[in-house]
Amino acid sequence: MPSRWEQVVVDAEDPARLARWWAEALGYVIVNEAPDEVEIRPTPDQMPGLLFTPVADARRGKNRLHIDLRPDDQEAEVERLVGMGARSVDIGQGDVPWVVLADPEGNEFCVLSSKP
Numbered sequence: 147m148p149s150r151w152e153q154v155v156v157d158a159e160d161p162a163r164l165a166r167w168w169a170e171a172l173g174y175v176i177v178n179e180a181p182d183e184v185e186i187r188p189t190p191d192q193m194p195g196l197l198f199t200p201v202a203d204a205r206r207g208k209n210r211l212h213i214d215l216r217p218d219d220q221e222a223e224v225e226r227l228v229g230m231g232a233r234s235v236d237i238g239q240g241d242v243p244w245v246v247l248a249d250p251e252g253n254e255f256c257v258l259s260s261k262p
Contacts, residue, residue, distance in 0.1 A: 153185065153195040154211070156253070161198035164251055168196055171227060171249075172215075205252055208237055213255040220245065220259050227257065 158164040165184035169176055174186040177195065187195035217223035224245050228234070232247040235254055239246050243259045 151194045153193070153197045154213075155197045155199055157201035157203075157205075158198045159201065159204075159251055161200050164249065165196070165198040167231065167250055168198075171230060171232075209254050212253070214244075214258055215255065216258045216261065218260055220257055224257050 156164065156168075161182075161184045162179065165176060165179075165186050168174065169186045172186070172188075174188055174196070175190060176184060177187050177190050178185040182200060184198045185195050186198075187193065215223065224247065227247055231250045235246050235248045237246055237254060245257045246254055247257060248254050
């Protein structure tokens with residue numbers, strides 16, 4: 147049997163704050179909160195989740211892994227996420243049908259256009 151994807155680990159300056167931001171952005175719930183990690187999932191028993199852990203080093207350069215979101219309404223979702231504290235970023239994407247944003251700690255993610 148192949149391995150199952152359980153979670154993506156996100157290094158964070160403030161894991162609790164960033165986990166709460168992503169939980170709100172994705173409609174996820176916090177399933178575990180400890181001083182050294184916070185885990186969020188779609189529901190308590192549904193995987194995969196995102197696990198936020200503390201790191202002292204500042205992030206440098208472009209993310210090597212990022213999340214793509216596919217909303218029903220791209221423009222409304224970008225507006226909602228920016229209202230929550232995301233910001234637009236230019237990583238050299240040029241003229242593309244998606245929007246690149248960064249979360250409050252600067253981690254890039256994409257908001258894709260809606261599927262027809």
